[in-house]
Amino acid sequence: MxxxxxxxxxxxxxxxxxxxxxxxxxxxxxxxxxxxxxxxxxxxxxxxxxxxxxxxxxxxxxxxxxxxxxxxxxxxxxxxxxxxxxxxxxxxxxxxxxxxxxxxxxxxxxxxxxxxxxxxxxxxxxxxxxxxxxxxxxxxxxxxxxxxxxxxxxxxxxxxxxxxxxxVNTNSFVRTSDSKVRKELGIPDDAIVIGNVAVFRFQKRLVEWLRVINKIREENPNVYGIIVGAGPLEEEIKEEWKRLKLQNVVFFPGLKTDVKPYFEAMDIFMMSSSFEGLPVALLEAMSMECAVVSTDAGGIKEVVRNGKDGLTLPVEEWRELSEKLTILVQDIAKLKKFQKAARNRVKESFxxxxxxxxxxxxxxxxxxx
Incomplete structure (x- = not known):
């Protein structure tokens, strides 16, 4: 045939x-x-x-x-x-x-x-x-x-x-080992790493993302960040990164074809987007057992049921992401619960x-x- x-x-x-x-x-x-x-x-x-x-x-x-x-x-x-x-x-x-x-x-x-x-x-x-x-x-x-x-x-x-x-290919996107990326970037073993994988466009609100990280670090200095990607707003985003003095705290590995090692370095996947379709990076992160803290832009609310699969809030309330993050950063048992819940959600429905x-x-x- x-x-x-x-x-x-x-x-x-x-x-x-x-x-x-x-x-x-x-x-x-x-x-x-x-x-x-x-x-x-x-x-x-x-x-x-x-x-x-x-x-x-x-x-x-x-x-x-x-x-x-x-x-x-x-x-x-x-x-x-x-x-x-x-x-x-x-x-x-x-x-x-x-x-x-x-x-x-x-x-x-x-x-x-x-x-x-x-x-x-x-x-x-x-x-x-x-x-x-x-x-x-x-x-x-x-x-x-x-x-x-x-x-x-x-x-x-x-x-x-x-x-x-x-x-997402849940058989391929599986957390398997200790993170080599953390060692390469010099991130302490006991740090909580918050990450994102995105094209640097305005709807991703990565300047605001950095401000959220800066806010949570006021009381939680063991928090670090990784943003994988590149795009037209890179200069503007890195200017804010320097202004907030986050150069040794938030890392920009650049554009990567294989993002799995970076998901393995993350404990929490945070999105501050103003709008989305249904972000593939979110599904990959969830499959890799990253807990989700995000705005409920577009299809995100169809994936993440607030309080069950992750923590979400309305798009205009992005400043409150730091409060949601604090819940997980200061309660490791709750963090692990949401990490498992994220993977279960994509395995069952996505x-x-x-x-x-x-x-x-x-x-x-x-x-x-």
Whole structure:
């Protein structure tokens, strides 16, 4: 029986949440039934290419310096689909979505689209094009109910919109050993380490994150921090880091493809975000038994039930994160309880195996149409 050939289209393969899900899902897909191809457009954002290739993917970069040039690659995409006998296209995020919809109109190939963000957060041009083109595809997924409802409210599409919750490979993201990262960074063995893994964008509120760490350290000097990632606001964030004199307390390892050693160094995963879809890093941290203290932005509240799986509070009350952290920092038994609860939650409801199984069912259904 011939394999069903799936083409994923995404703007970049850097280390964002949407991008890093691709190699993780590929590891679990049925390779006897499906063959997977990936096309991206920003050659300098290629951190996930090696992981995809190792997992058996066909990866190609069709270089495009801006969004207009990206859209103009549609003829190359059509030629690639014909040459490789692609049966279905799966696009991620708006600009890849716009391109996939154009290919759909020209060829009739089935196109599925995954939306990772709230429509309200996009630039007016992106929102407008999204609304105008959205029905030129077969099916859309929101990564959380919040994201799906945002599509329905703002776009009012005629095509089906389903919620397909992000997942994490709970067999891969397992805490296994003492942290080498702590030793490398010079963090004391008895310290409580609070961490985050994020792209340095405004919605992550990492300046505020640093202020929370500074606040809790007034009474708990054994608290340290790690922020893994990079991004456009790095200079602004590090200026605040210096202003607060946290250089020997909060560490910035930079952009990392393998984040598991950093999760192993963390006791608590803290997010101060103003908005989110459903953050993959949160699911990974929970699978790695990091207790969660977070704002309830977007899909976070669908994952973390306050007081049961972690501690959350409303987005606008981010300053009170320090009080939530203090509860765990000063009560190790409670900290351990929430660490176990975090892993149990993702194992029960947010496993990547469940997500991949659902996705393959949608692929088969779409190809039959």
């Amino acid at each position: 011939a394999k069903i050939k799936i083409l994923h289209i995404i703007k970049s393969l850097g280390r964002g949440g949407a991008e890093m899900l691709l190699p993780e899902t590929l590891k679990l897909h049925n390779k006897e039934k499906f063959e997977f191809h990936y096309i991206y457009f920003l050659p300098w954002k290629n951190q996930m290419v090696e992981a995809l290739t190792e997992a058996g993917a066909n990866v190609n970069c069709f270089e495009a310096k801006d969004n207009i040039r990206l859209i103009l690659q549609y003829k190359k995409i059509i030629a690639y689909c014909k040459e490789q006998e692609i049966a279905l296209i799966h696009c991620h995020l708006p600009w890849a979505g716009f391109l996939g919809r154009l290919v759909h109109k020209k060829t009739g190939l089935p196109v599925l689209y995954t939306e990772h963000n709230m429509q309200e957060r996009y630039h007016i041009a992106t929102k407008t094009i999204n609304k105008l083109s959205f029905n030129s595809q077969n099916l859309a997924f929101g990564v959380s109910d919040d994201v799906s409802n945002s599509i329905k409210k703002n776009i009012k599409p005629n095509i089906p919109v389903k919620t397909l919750l992000n997942g 496993s990547l195996q469940r997500m991949v199984g659902e996705l393959e069912e949608y692929y088969v259904e779409a190809v039959k149409l």
